[in-house]
Amino acid sequence: MKRILRTPLGATAAALLLAVLALAVVAPLVWTDRANAIDTAQIMHGSSAAHWLGTDALGRDVFLRVLVATGISVWLALLATGLGVLIGLLLGAAPVVLGRRAGRFVTAVVNIAVAFPGLLLALFFAVVFGVGATGALLAIGLAVAPGFARLTQTLVAKVSGLDYVAAARVAGVGRIRLLFRHILPNVAEPLVVNAAIAAGSALLAFAGLSFLGLGVQPPSYDWGRLLGEGLQAIYLRPAAALGPGAAVVIAGLAFHLFGEALAKGFTRHTPPVRVRRAEPVPAVGATNDDAVLVVEDLRVGFPGVTPVRGVSFSVGKGEAVGIVGESGSGKSLTALAVARLIEHPGRVEARQLTFQGRDLRNGNARRHRHLLGTSLAMVFQDPMTSFNPAMRIGRQLAEVAEQHQGSTRKQAWQRAVDRLRAVRIPDPHRRARQYPHEFSGGMRQRAMIGMGLMGKPALIIADEPTTALDVTVQRQVLRLLASIREDDGAALLLISHDIAIVSQVCDRVLVMYAGRIVEDLPADELYTAARHPYTRALLAAVPDMTTDRDRPLAVIPGRPVDAAQAPPGCAYAPRCPLADKRCIDTAPPLRDGDGRRVACWNADVPVPVGEQA
Structure with missing residues (x-):
């Protein structure tokens, strides 16, 4: 103002x-009696010093009536x-x-x-x-x-x-x-x-x-009637x-x-998950008995396009699973579907979708919200849009405790301050009273993790948690996630474009392309035992200290496939140096073997030198 x-x-x-x-307040109190006074000797007079706007048919002063009419x-x-x-x-x-x-x-x-x-x-x-x-x-x-x-x-x-x-x-x-x-x-x-x-x-x-x-x-009279x-x-x-x-x-x-x-x-509603009959697709990793999350044959569709097509995986207790792939491969949509955040007109179908042993495809929506609100933590990509800019940080964290734990306002606030301290934000009492714009990017991201810790999360879904942060802050955030896993036994589903970060933080890596998982393997074997040409191309495109600076950086030729025009065969075939007629005509299944999965007809075939990416 x-x-x-x-x-x-x-x-x-x-x-x-x-x-x-x-004038609307004062005029009716001061001039109403004079404005309503009838004077037959002054009927229909014009403007004068006594009556600035003249008089009406009853000799009443028009100017005073205009002032009084301001109120009504x-x-x-x-x-x-x-x-x-x-x-x-x-x-x-x-x-x-x-x-x-x-x-x-x-x-x-x-x-x-x-x-x-x-x-x-x-x-x-x-x-x-x-x-x-x-x-x-x-x-x-x-x-x-x-x-x-x-x-x-x-x-x-x-x-x-x-x-x-x-x-x-x-x-x-x-x-x-x-x-x-x-x-x-x-x-x-x-x-x-x-x-x-x-x-x-x-x-x-x-x-x-x-x-x-x-x-x-x-x-009664107002300006329109006087006019x-x-x-x-x-x-x-x-x-x-x-x-x-x-x-x-x-x-x-x-x-x-x-x-x-x-x-x-x-100038300065969640749609229900639909049950779809389909052939079983194995979800490897943790067994269903010790799995926090089990997803089988997950599909996410919108009118005219199905960007996630038959994704299956599981996440065990305390396990860290990474999802990598180019933009548009369906990584974030998969996470949003698990958290039941796909909005209409989106639709979610799955043969199995269980979290903490609870089937999320049907059942009481209120109980699902309580389960997800207390046992699932979401860390979004942009920390600036992850918080309500009109509310203090502490109030936003405290809201979780008030909603799900029945805490009083004071108890919830104390819990919020404690969680900010747990994610290593200095002076948490003062910071809790600040607004999101008063936090740095790294502090906002840590506060977002703290919001997830208001309950006791069994699973943390981190969608590009280090995007737009400098490398020092990235390391702090990743160390924080690792310490939470170690202290609380929470599982982690980490989504990232940075395959190097995923390989360092996670136990297992899922590689997605065109809405499907094309490879699933242990993180410690990512650089030595990757079998899918796309996975090997991603690895080759990441520069390291031994990269020849005199040569152009390696890139994957071509463009990702349009999800609305998915080919009948392997989606990666137009960009793959190993593609043959079978790849173009028939989509390879995600085959399981030795705790690893790969969807490729030519897995393990060496890529010609110079064509890895």
């Missing part, structure tokens, strides 16, 4: 609006705006609160209403609710609502896709709390701006309805019509300018 008031536009708009609001004109406009904003918020937030089907219906209704001009809607509702101030109030409020609902829908949809909202869902935060704590505070600025502008439009609409005789009725009375004799007493008209313009301009000043100053 200080920045707004320092600008000429902001200062002028604020002063003008403050004057209008002050402004307050009715504000009430109508408040009603429209409230209804608009409810309609705009419906997809988040009501779920997909009911939200889709509400969205369709809003889209139909937005197609009609606001004034036309106001006239329609005014006829429906009847003549009078109450009917006009309801009519204008309902006319304002559709535009505000559309804006709210757009803003809410954008924020709902951010990581910190996904993190709140993983933590089991309910829809209502999610809306009011994590979504609406972060879309408040444009809503406030548009509410200020809508107030000016509502004032003009109210004056229009009263001018037409549909609004305020005698003996209608003044127009009856505009050629004889033009000031009687110009006065209320000028008041409407000035007040409307005050609201609109203040909204513009605010705009410049501010």
